[in-house]
Amino acid sequence: MRYKAIIFDLDGTLIDSMSLWRKVDRDFLHKRGIRVPRDLFDHLPQGNSFIQTAQYFKDRFSLPESAESIMGEWTEMVSWHYGNDVPLKPGVKRVVEKLNSLGVGIGLGTSNSYELAQKVLSQNGIWDYFQAVATGDMNLLGKPFPDIYLKVAADFALEPNDCAVVEDTLSGVQAAKAAGMTAIAIHDPDSLEQHPQIKALADAFVQNFNELSELLEI
Numbered sequence: 548m549r550y551k552a553i554i555f556d557l558d559g560t561l562i563d564s565m566s567l568w569r570k571v572d573r574d575f576l577h578k579r580g581i582r583v584p585r586d587l588f589d590h591l592p593q594g595n596s597f598i599q600t601a602q603y604f605k606d607r608f609s610l611p612e613s614a615e616s617i618m619g620e621w622t623e624m625v626s627w628h629y630g631n632d633v634p635l636k637p638g639v640k641r642v643v644e645k646l647n648s649l650g651v652g653i654g655l656g657t658s659n660s661y662e663l664a665q666k667v668l669s670q671n672g673i674w675d676y677f678q679a680v681a682t683g684d685m686n687l688l689g690k691p692f693p694d695i696y697l698k699v700a701a702d703f704a705l706e707p708n709d710c711a712v713v714e715d716t717l718s719g720v721q722a723a724k725a726a727g728m729t730a731i732a733i734h735d736p737d738s739l740e741q742h743p744q745i746k747a748l749a750d751a752f753v754q755n756f757n758e759l760s761e762l763l764e765i
Contacts, residue, residue, distance in 0.1 A: 548649055548651055548763065548764070548765065550651065550709060550710060550711045550729070550763075551651065551652055551703070551705050551709040551710065552651060552652030552653070552654055552679075552699075552700070552703050552705055552709065552710045552711075553646055553651060553652070553653060553654070553710070553711050553712075553713065553763070554654035554655065554656050554679075554696060554699050554700075554710055554711070554712045554713070554723075554728070555653070555654070555655055555656070555712075555713045556656060556657055556712070556713065556714045556715060556716070556719050557655060557657035557658075557659050557664055557667075557668075558657065558658075558659055559715035559716060559735040559737055559738065560636070560713055560714060560715045560719075560733055560735070561635060561636060561639050561668070562633050562634065562635055562636065562639075562667055562668075562671070563633065563634050563635075563636055564625075564628075564629075564633050564667075565735060565736075565737035566737070567625060567628055567633065568625070569737070571621055571624050571625060572587065574624065575604075575617075575620065575621065575624070576608070579608070579610070581608055591603050591689070594658075594688045594689025594690055594691065594692045594694075594718075595658050595683075595689040595690050595691075595718055596658050596683030596684070596685075596687065596688070596689030596690075596695070597618055597621075597658060597659055597660045597682070597683035597684045597689075598614060598618065598683060598684055598686075598689075599683075599688075599689045600658070600683075600689070601614040601615075601617040601618045601621070602614040604617055605617060618660070618684070622660065622662065622663060625663065626662075626663070626666065629663050629666045629667040629670065630666050630667070630670050631670065633667050633670070633671075634671070635671045635673070636755070636756060637755065637756060637757075638755060638756030638757050638759075638760065639671075639673070639756055640671070640672065640673055641756070641760070642756050642759060642760055642763075642765065643673050643676050644676070645760070645765045646676075646763075646765065647676050649765065652678055652679065652703045652705070653676050653677050653678060654677065654678065654679040654680065654681075654699040654700075654702070654703065654710075655668075655677045655679070655680045655681070655682075655699070656680075656681050656695040656696045656698075656699050656712065656722075657681075657682055657683060657695070658682075658683035658689050658690055658695070659682060659683055660682055660683060660684040661680065661682040661684055661685075662684075664680065664682055678702075678703070679699045679702035679703050680699070680702075681695045681696070681698040681699045681702075682695075683695070685698070690716075690718040690719050690721065690722035691717075691718040691719075691721035691722045691725065692722060692725065693722050693723075693725035693726035693727075695722065696710070696712055696722055696723055696726040696728060697726050700726070700728070707726050707727035707728045708727055708728070708729075710726075710728045710729070711728060711729040711730075711731055711763075712726070712728050712729065712730050712731065713731045713732075713733055713759065714730060714731070714732055714733070714749075715732065715733050715734070715735035715737075715738050716735075716738050716741065716745070717738065717741040717744050717745050717748070720732050720745055720748050720749045721748065724748060724749075729750050729751075730748070730749045730750050730751075731749065731750060731751045731752075731753065731759065731762065732745045732746065732749035732751070732752045732753070733752075733753050733754075733755070733756075733759060734752075734753070734754045734755065
């Protein structure tokens with residue numbers, strides 16, 4: 548193992564949750580009589596963290612609610628699912644357990660909130676494997692900025708080039724590369740339109756966690 552730590556994204560990477568968030572976007576905006584625009588996430592000027600996305604929705608759609616209130620509503624909309632029926636991607640638990648047995652640091656760098664990350668990974672029995680966690684409700688620029696991944700590396704007291712990141716989105720791969728880390732992209736159907744750009748930028752692209760295991764030789 549050439550890496551001292553592997554840092555995972557959450558939604559679309561470790562867990563199968565992107566369709567749930569698309570439904571949240573639709574339901575949240577439709578409740579306010581707003582149609583979901585095709586370019587909804589094409590430009591998030593401060594990154595796509597939980598806090599910054601809420602502020603972006605507030606600003607773009609001139610919503611009267613505070614960003615904190617928007618985050619609270621989103622959390623309420625998905626909390627039951629994160630605690631009960633959002634599954635891990637196939638093979639995740641085996642890879643995490645193997646990395647742990649090898650003494651490799653296991654980190655989490657997600658645009659989602661700490662509360663929801665802890666809830667879904669605890670529900671799936673792997674939360675305790677994550678020794679360093681940076682989430683989108685911390686005071687950090689979101690992806691594609693590198694801040695979330697640099698925070699995880701700093702918590703491990705590691706240099707960025709000692710870390711590999713596993714990501715499913717273009718903004719996530721961009722964040723990993725901007726952090727100076729190896730970027731391993733993994734297939735998620737929600738990112739299909741971005742796959743040509745993702746493959747061009749990432750250091751490797753795998754279809755699933757079995758292929759990731761082979762790539763890492765674990």
